Amino acid sequence: MADSGNVHDSCEVTSTGSDERNSHWVGPQLLTKMVTKSRWKMLAGLVLVLVMAWYSISREERYIHLFSFPVQVDDKTTCPQGEVEKKTTLLIGNYTRDHPLFLQLKDYFWEKTPSSYELPYGTKGSEDSLLRLLAITSSSVPESIHSMKCRRCAVVGNGHRLRNSSMGEAINKYDVVIRLNNAPVHGYEQDVGSKTTMRLFYPESAHFNPRKENNPDTLLVLVPFKPMDFQWMETILNDKKRKPTTGLLAITLALHFCDLVHIAGFGYPDSTNKKQTIHYYEQITLKSMAASEHNVSHEALAIKKMLELGVVKNLTYF
Structure with missing residues (x-):
């Protein structure tokens, strides 16, 4: 053992x-x-x-x-007359250039054909305010633009991509320069130019002193989104006490009277980049737009569709 x-x-x-x-x-x-x-x-x-x-x-x-494409715009540029109209009909079903761009009192169309939609898609509920407003103002495309044989237009967005872009000189070469809201020009001329033919805005985005950032002959265009916007304009024109994505509308406006439409400064940062500023002139980020009514993705798709069809061309990458 x-x-x-x-x-x-x-x-x-x-x-x-x-x-x-x-x-x-x-x-x-x-x-x-x-x-x-x-x-x-x-x-x-x-x-x-x-x-x-x-x-x-x-x-x-x-x-x-x-x-995007190389910027080569000068007086010798061939005018592609009719091309914008032809291509835009593929994008907008009832597209026509027969109607005036801006409402006037003589265009009292809603009396015979009342709108079934409220602002911003129609005039339902705002007819009286609009009638009073048109009774004291009248605007149309300036004769200096209307008489042009070829209208070459640049719609300048407020995007961050314009910062340090040195696009100012190129933008100033266009016959018509359309700007948005209260985007400044003074101090940013090298990147965004100094010429402003039209500026589209709504009450909350209007300049308190419009003479500072616009040319003397700049046409200021109100883009109403709600009934109060008509009342706001009425108080301005009557010298009463003032009350406190436009970009897509500006492009659409240009498509209705321009022979050449180029855009610059459009597009937003990637949705994951919350800290990237969205404008070239202030520190507002994409996160701040969360509570707004802007549909960034739909706007991007609409503009890309225009670019793919060749209706507009881009001076800065989108």
């Missing part, structure tokens, strides 16, 4: 010793396999990152190639 016990003990010792010896060999092998697998995983991950980066850059380059 004693011998048996000794044998058992020696076997246990031998077994343990064998495990220890094997551990010296098996351990490094396992470690080598683990390192090899980790290395392949790291390489695979690196390759994936590089592929994603390449795809992102490639996609960006494709968009830049599709939605």
